[in-house]
Amino acid sequence: MKKQVVSLMVAGVLSQLTHATSPDLTRIEQPLQRPNIIYIMSDDHAQRAVSAYGGDLAELAPTPNIDRIARNGVRFDSSFVTNSLCGPSRAAMFTGKFGHKNGFNYNGQLFDGTQDNWPNLLQDNGYTTTVIGKWHINLTPEGFKFDHWEILNDQGEYYNPDWITKEGVKIEMGYTTDMITEKSLNWIDQQRDKSKPFALVMHHKAPHRNWMPAPRHTRLFEHVEFPVPENYFDDYEGRVAASMQTMNIYRDAQEGHDLKMTTGVGKTQWREDIWPHLLARLTPEQRREWDEAYQARNDHMNANEASWSDREMALWKYQRYMQDYLATIRSVDESVGDVLDYLEANDLTDNTIVVYTSDQGFYMGEHGWFDKRFMYEESFRTPLVMQYPARIKPGTVVNELVQNIDYAPTFLEYAGIAIPSAMQGESMVDLLSGNDNNWRTSLYYHFYEYPAMHDVSRHYGVRDNRYKLMHFYYQMDEWEFYDLSRDPTEMNNAINDPRYADEIKRLKAEIKRLEAKYDVPPMVEWLDADLERKPAPTLRELFPHSFKK
Ligand code: SGN
Ligand code: CA
Numbered sequence: 001m002k003k004q005v006v007s008l009m010v011a012g013v014l015s016q017l018t019h020a021t022s023p024d025l026t027r028i029e030q031p032l033q034r035p036n037i038i039y040i041m042s043d044d045h046a047q048r049a050v051s052a053y054g055g056d057l058a059e060l061a062p063t064p065n066i067d068r069i070a071r072n073g074v075r076f077d078s079s080f081v082t083n084s085l086c087g088p089s090r091a092a093m094f095t096g097k098f099g100h101k102n103g104f105n106y107n108g109q110l111f112d113g114t115q116d117n118w119p120n121l122l123q124d125n126g127y128t129t130t131v132i133g134k135w136h137i138n139l140t141p142e143g144f145k146f147d148h149w150e151i152l153n154d155q156g157e158y159y160n161p162d163w164i165t166k167e168g169v170k171i172e173m174g175y176t177t178d179m180i181t182e183k184s185l186n187w188i189d190q191q192r193d194k195s196k197p198f199a200l201v202m203h204h205k206a207p208h209r210n211w212m213p214a215p216r217h218t219r220l221f222e223h224v225e226f227p228v229p230e231n232y233f234d235d236y237e238g239r240v241a242a243s244m245q246t247m248n249i250y251r252d253a254q255e256g257h258d259l260k261m262t263t264g265v266g267k268t269q270w271r272e273d274i275w276p277h278l279l280a281r282l283t284p285e286q287r288r289e290w291d292e293a294y295q296a297r298n299d300h301m302n303a304n305e306a307s308w309s310d311r312e313m314a315l316w317k318y319q320r321y322m323q324d325y326l327a328t329i330r331s332v333d334e335s336v337g338d339v340l341d342y343l344e345a346n347d348l349t350d351n352t353i354v355v356y357t358s359d360q361g362f363y364m365g366e367h368g369w370f371d372k373r374f375m376y377e378e379s380f381r382t383p384l385v386m387q388y389p390a391r392i393k394p395g396t397v398v399n400e401l402v403q404n405i406d407y408a409p410t411f412l413e414y415a416g417i418a419i420p421s422a423m424q425g426e427s428m429v430d431l432l433s434g435n436d437n438n439w440r441t442s443l444y445y446h447f448y449e450y451p452a453m454h455d456v457s458r459h460y461g462v463r464d465n466r467y468k469l470m471h472f473y474y475q476m477d478e479w480e481f482y483d484l485s486r487d488p489t490e491m492n493n494a495i496n497d498p499r500y501a502d503e504i505k506r507l508k509a510e511i512k513r514l515e516a517k518y519d520v521p522p523m524v525e526w527l528d529a530d531l532e533r534k535p536a537p538t539l540r541e542l543f544p545h546s547f548k549k
Contacts, residue, residue, distance in 0.1 A: 034415050035388060036352040037122070037199040038339060039407075041093070042332050043086060043134055043208040044372065045358035049329055050383040053077075056227045061326040065337035066356050066385060073354075073387030074396035074432060080463070081360045081404045083447050084372040084379040086208075087111070087137050089359040089404060094118060096408030096423030098518055099446070104137060106449035113143025116420045118408040119199060120145050125417045128196040130187050133180040133203035139542055140164060146201075148191060150183055152176065153539060156205035158212035158328075160281045162539075168546035169539055173283070175214045177206050177331040181338050188342065197415070204335070206328040207362075209370070210257050210278060213327035215286065218293035220330055221323040228318055231489050233311075234367040238493040239480060241457040241472040247363070247371035249321055250314035252454075258370075259320050262298040318365050325364065353388040353414060355407070366489065373456040375445045375470050376490050380463070388414070392432055400431055400439045401465070424518055441465065444514040450474060460520075462511045467500075469507035473523065481507070 051058035052070035082092045083099055091104035094117040099105035103112055113120070123129045123145045131141060135151040153162040153169065161176045162169050172179065184202045192198050213220065236243035246252045255261040256270030257278070263269045268291040270279060282290060301316060308316070336356055343349045361379040363369035372379035384402065386392065391414070405425030412419050413427040430436040446460040457478075461470030466485050472478040481495040481504050494500050514520075540547050 033351060034127075034197040035390070036197050036348065037411055037415070038202065038343075038352060038354045039200065039411075040202045040204070040336060040339065040354070040356045041090075042204040042206060042329075042356075042358045044360065044362040045207055045329060045332070045383060046362040046364050046378060047079075047381045047383045048364055048378070049207075049326060049362075050385075052385060053383065057326070060224055060226060061221065061329070063329065063333040063336075065333045065335075065340060066383070068340055069336065069354055069356050069387045070385040072389060072394050073392040074385065074398055076384040076386075076398045076402050078399055078401045078465075079357070079382055079384035079403075080380050080401065080443055080445070081382050082445060084360040084374065084445075085447065085449055086359050088448075089382075090135075090137050090203075093359075093404045093407050096405045096419075096425040098405065098424055098444070098520070099448070100520055101422070101424065101518075105446075106452065107136070109137075111137035111143075113138065113141055115143075116422065117144070118411045119201060121412055121417055121420075122199045122415055123147070125415065126196055127199050127415070128193045129199045129201070130192070131201040131203065132183045132187065133201075134205050134208075135164075135203065139537060139539060147193070148187060151203075152205060155208065157278060157281055158205060158210075159278075159286060160283070161205075164539070164543075168543040170546065171281075175331065177204055177214065177328070177335055180204055181335040185338065185342050189346075199411075202339075204332050206332050207325050210254075210275075211321070211324040211328050212278070213324055214331045215289050215293075217327040217330050218290065220327045222297060224323065226319060226322040226326075228315060229364070229366045229489075231491055232318060232365050232368055233314070234491070236367075240476060240478045241459065241480075242367060242374070242376075245369070245374075245454055245456050247373075247454040247456070248368045249365060249370055250310075250317050250368065253317065253321065253370060259317055260294055260298070260324065261320075262294070262302065265299045265302045267302075268295070321370060322364060325362075325370075350389045353386065353411070355384070355386045357384045357404075357407075358382045371454050371456075373447055373449070373454060375447065375459060375461050375463070375468070377484070377488070380445060391429075396432065398428075398431060400436075401441070401443050401463070402428060402431075403443055442510055442514065444511070444518055444520075445470075446520070460511070462507050462514060464507075464510070467503055467507060469504060469511065471511075479504075 047053050048055050049057055050066050051062040052067040052075050081089050085107060087107040088099045088104055091102045091111050095102040095115060119129045128147050130148040131146050132150050134156045141149050151164050153164055158176050160171055160173050163172050184200055253259055254272050256273035257275055261271050263271055343352055360372045361381045362372050363378050366378050406428050409419045409423050409425050409427035410429060413429045431439055442462050442464040444462060448458055450458045457472040457476055458474040459470050459472040468482045470480045479495045480493045482490045
C-alpha cells in the first residue's frame, strides 16, 4: 500500500514535468520508482480472437491470460494502427510517428534505428532493455541500443527457428512461441542488470501465416466448428479494390503451405507449398507427430473431396484455417500467463507495465479473407490491453480512438522521460486517469505496399466514431464511405448515397486537416521515391562465420 502511495505521488510530479514541450529536454530528474515495461506484441492477432473483447469466439477459443491483463488494468475498445502491415506497424510503434516521418512505409524497407524511439530513450535514461522474438524491420536491431537482443530471422519460423544475436545466427530446437517465453523470462530472472528498471520487448511470430500450432495444440480445435462470418462469400459489389485482392481463403490460400492439405488418403505430403523450407525444418520425430495429428482429418477430406461442392470445400477450408490460427494463439496466451505468473511470484506486478497487443488485426474469414492491409475494421483494429497496478484502475475500459503511435509517448511519460516534440502520437496517461477531455476524434490511415503480395491497392482514409472514408489510388481512383453504425461489416459502399453527401464532404476536409497536421507529403513524391527499394544485405553477408563455406 505504502509503495503505491509513493509511486502515485511521483506520478503526479511526473505528469507535470512531461508536459514540457521543449524538444531538447531529453533528461529530467529521475523519479523514485520508475516502472518496468513488458511490451508483448504478437503478429496478426485479430481483436475478434481475444476473448476479453467478447464476440463469437470468446467461449470456443478463449484467451484467459490476455484477458487477465484487461481485468487487472485496461482494455482499449477502439485501438487502431496507422498502416496494417508488420514492418510499418513496428516502426510506428517504436517511434510514435507515421511511416512518412519514420521512413518505413512497406515491408522490406530498412528501418533507421538511430532515430528517437522509446527503447532507446529508456536506455538513455537509465533503463536496461532487450528485444526477444520477431524483428522484421531490419536484419538486426541496427541503431537500437538494446543491452541484449535475440531475434528471429525475417518473418521467423514456427519450429526450430534461426536465432540471430550479436554473435551470429544459429538454429535452436523447439517451438518458437515457447522459446520466446523462456528466453524472455530467463533475461528478466538471470541476465538483466537488476540495479535498473527494465524494458522487455517480446515479439511473437504467432499467429502469423502459415499458422503452425505447437505439437501440444495441433488437435486442440479438431472437433470445434467455428461460426462462419455472414460475408464469407462476399461478392465485393461496389468495392473495386476489395474485388481485386488475392487473400481469399478458398481461392488464394495455398492448400499445402497454409491449409496443410495432403495429396491423398493415407498420404502425408502437403499439396502445393511454395515455401517448403518451413515444414522441412521439423525433425523426423516432430514431423511424425505432426503428420499423425492431421492424418484422420486430412484422410476424411481427401476421401470426400470429389463429392463436395465448391461451397462445401470453401467451408472446410475456413474451419481448417480457423483451427490452426486459433491454436497458435493458445501458445501465445499461455506465454502471457507465464509472464504474469512470474511477475506475481517475484513481487514485480505492481510496478510493471504489461502491454499485450498485435502489430495489426487480421481477417478471420470476413469478406472471405485471411491477411490484413485494408483499412476495413478487422485489420485496422488491433487488440490492446495494458496493466500497471500502481497507476491504472483494474477493469478500466477506454473507448476513445487510440493508435499505435500513442504507445511511445505513453511509455515515456510513465517513465518520466520528456516526449520528443517530433512524436506524432499522444500520451494516453491522462486518458487512463479519466482526465483528458481533448482527445482526438478522428484517425488517419495510409497503406502503401502495392504492387505487392495479396494485391491490396494503396489507400488512405479517415475514421471517426461513426464514419469511414477511404480513397484507393495509384492504379485506381476509387472512394468508399461507410456508416459503421448501420453497416459495421462494410458491405455497402455509400459514397454515392446523397443522404451522406454532407458527411462525405466533411470527412474529405478532415483528411486534408489530418494530412496537414501530420505533414503528409504530396502523393506524387511517394510514387517516385517509393518504388526504389534498396536491396537488404543477406544474413550470410552479415555473419559469414555462421555459415558453412
Ligand atoms: C508473408 C506472408 C503474407 C503476409 C506478409 C506480410 N506470407 O509474406 O501472407 O501478408 O508476410 O506479413 S507467408 O506465407 O510467407 O507467411 S507481415 O506480418 O509481415 O505484415
Ligand atoms: Ca503482422
